[in-house]
Amino acid sequence: MKYSPWRTKSAKSLQGYEHFITFVNRWEKKYPVLRKYKAQRNIAYFTYMDFPVEVQRCIYTTNWIERLNRKYKRTIKMRAAMPSSQSVLFLLASVAMEETQTTYRRKVYQWRCWKESK
Structure with missing residues (x-):
C-alpha cells in the first residue's frame, strides 16, 4: 500500500476501510494491539471519506x-x-x-x- 496525501484521496469509506485492514494485516505481527481495530464496527470511522475532498478536512479536524x-x-x-x-x-x-x-x-x-x- 502506497502512501497518498489526503488531497489525492478519492476513495469512499469502504475502500478506506479496506486499505486500513491491509495496513493492519501487514503490521499486526509487530504491533499486536492493532488486532482490536479490525472489527467491522470500526468502518464508521471512515464515513468522512464519502464527502468531497474539500470537506473531508473540515470534518476530521476537531x-x-x-x-x-x-x-x-x-x-x-x-x-x-x-x-x-x-x-x-x-x-x-x-x-x-x-x-x-x-x-x-x-x-x-x-x-x-x-x-x-x-
Whole structure:
C-alpha cells in the first residue's frame, strides 16, 4: 500500500476501510494491539471519506472543539471554588464568547467552495 496525501484521496469509506485492514494485516505481527481495530464496527470511522475532498478536512479536524474544552478546563481549574452552578455557566459562557471574538472568527476552510458546488 502506497502512501497518498489526503488531497489525492478519492476513495469512499469502504475502500478506506479496506486499505486500513491491509495496513493492519501487514503490521499486526509487530504491533499486536492493532488486532482490536479490525472489527467491522470500526468502518464508521471512515464515513468522512464519502464527502468531497474539500470537506473531508473540515470534518476530521476537531482542533477548535479541543481548544475550547482545554480553555474551559483551564479556567475552571484556576477558579477552584464557585458560589453556584449559575456562576459556572456564566464563566463558561464568557470564555466561549471571548474565544468567539478572537479565535473562532475565522471562516471554515473551503466551506464556501463546497457549498456553491452542491
